[in-house]
Each structure stands twice: as structure tokens, then as C-alpha cells.
Amino acid sequence: MxxxxxxxxxxxxxxxxxxxxxxxxxxxxxxxxxxxxxxxxxxxxxxxGSLTVDADIFMMDRVDLKAFMWLLKHDRLLTNHNKSRRGFSATTCNLCGHANESTLHVFRECPRALEVWVNKVPSKMHHEFFNLDLEGWIKLNINGSTKKDGGWSSYWAMASLEMDNKVVGRTKEVRLIKWIPPSLSIVKFNVNGACIEGVDASCGGLVRDDEGCWMRGFAKHVGICSSYMAELWGLLEGLMFV
Structure with a gap:
């Protein structure tokens, strides 16, 4: 045929x-x-004359940036807001105590994020930069339209990734903490608090002499709260204990 x-x-x-x-x-x-x-x-x-945001993300050099930016654009990062929707966490921001740790809160609205952006973004762009929804905000920055000079989209992406590592990823730092004994004939009282986010929290404390021998202590169930609040409960209970 x-x-x-x-x-x-x-x-x-x-x-x-x-x-x-x-x-x-x-x-x-x-x-x-x-x-x-x-x-x-x-x-x-x-x-x-410009590519889509997804295309711009695909053209990034670093694989970790590509993966992070895709998760950011589609609101798939494990913020406390997104974890709470799966029943894993309370929505509260652990850094500032805001009631809803959303994606925009972590990367733009939290005081820690504001410290990064307020001096970097030109004042004439503040209204647009700080008021767009998530999709519009990403598009504004990834197209590099926030600053005239080149490299803004890369700076914004790298700074956002750093925020993700410190806030959402909760990058862990392992430090060895050694108990320091008090002076002779003096007792030392240590308190602490800890929690499983969105599940449970407790606090406790103990009194030791100058040789590190246990004298007395306490433990208390606190309930659902942040690790910061658990620490405060430990301090309060410790003051009442002595």
C-alpha cells in the first residue's frame, strides 16, 4: 500500500x-x-522564552539539588505539617514555636529563614517575594528574577537546601557530654527532657554528690509537646523537687 x-x-x-x-x-x-x-x-x-520550573530543575547540575527542588515544588518535604497529616508529628515549628510548620514557613516565614532572605532580597522585591504562594515563589526564584545579577537561582536553591538539612532533615551532630563533678561536699542536680515528636514526652532529674554517687531523683510523664517544652518541664519539676 x-x-x-x-x-x-x-x-x-x-x-x-x-x-x-x-x-x-x-x-x-x-x-x-x-x-x-x-x-x-x-x-x-x-x-x-523560558522553560518550565520542572525543566529548570532537571537542568541543575547536582543530583541532590534536583531531588530536593522536586520535593520542594511538589510540597513533599517532611515538614511537621506534612508529617502531621500522616499522624507522625505535631504541626508546631520546633525552632520558633509557630503553630504550623508548613513548607513556606520553613523556607520563608520562620524567623530563621527571614534572617537569610531579608538582607539578600532587594527591598523593592520584598512584597512579591514574601507574599507569593509556594508555586509562584519557587518560580520567581528558580527563574532568577529576584536579582538582576546572575547566580541568584543557584544561591536560593543552595540556601534552601541548607535550611532543609538543618530544619526538615534535622541534621544530627553527635557530641560526647561528660559529667563534671561539683566541688568537695557539694551536690549537683541535673535535669533533662526528651520527646518523640507528636507522640509522647517525659522529663527527669537526679542529685549526685561530688564523687558522682546517686542520692535521689525523679521522673515525670509530660504528654505531647516539643522537645523544648519537655526541657522546660524538666527545669520546672527540678526546681520544685529541690
């Missing part, structure tokens, strides 16, 4: 938005060369 060249074709302007004026009346068949392969369709520029 011999296929003849079509006399009609699909008009691109009926299916694609924001194409150049010179190409609005052109048909798909006009992009096929004599060998039957596509010739020019790749030359059509995306709307407004």
Missing part, C-alpha cells in the same frame, strides 16, 4: 498556546522534511 502525502493537516495553533506569530498558520506536515523526519519542530520556543 502506498501512502500519499496528506493535503490537510493538524493546525498547531489549535492545540498549542503562545507560539510565535510566524508559526500560527503552520501545520505539523510543514515540519517534516523529504526523508520523513521532523525538521524544525524543536525550534519552537516555550512560552515567554
Amino acid at each position: 502506498i501512502l500519499k502525502s496528506p493535503t490537510v493537516g493538524i493546525c498547531i495553533s489549535d492545540h498549542v498556546q503562545s507560539i510565535p506569530e510566524s508559526l500560527k498558520g503552520i501545520k505539523v506536515r510543514d515540519f517534516v522534511n523529504g526523508s520523513g523526519t521532523l525538521d524544525k519542530i524543536g525550534s519552537i520556543q516555550p512560552p515567554n
